[in-house]
Amino acid sequence: MEIRSTPAEQGYLAAKPALAPSAKPADTGETFAAAAGNLVAGMTGTEATAKAAMVGKADPHALVMALTQTELAIETASTLRDKVVEAYQEIMRMPV
Template sequence: MVIQATQAPRGYIAAKPALTPTQKPANAGESFQAAATNFAAGLQETEATAKAAMVGKADPHALVMALTQSELAIETASTLRDKVVEAYQEIMRMPV
């Protein structure tokens, strides 16, 4: 097998389109609003699945998946909140 020095850059160039965003991001306000809406909708879906599982109308596997997804969403929101608070505190410590 012959390996050329130009194979690696070609591979990176070929992979780059898969890593770039396909659409232009919205402004920050719309992004945060969409994230909050998706977060709330996910929690409502998990709650509905949990209620259905309590009365025997939902698959236990679906309940576990819903709970795992909601746990991940809550951890992400908590981490994001912590980072925002940390950034705010850092800004407040800056001398004027």
């Protein structure tokens, strides 16, 4: 008789490596630099997909997917920027 694990247990075991702490905490500047680099790389990829779609070398579905991913990335970056500005303004309102 074979005993099978539950889907919840399988999900936990799959996510367990992501929960392990890293050896060195990431520097905030490095984290933001990596995020900005990923945003630029994504936009460059979308631009290449758009160019390929214009000449008929890319599937229109791939173009829509690339544009949607870029839109989501830009919305995320602008939301993050708004939160940083809001936090800065809140700190500046604090009495000295």
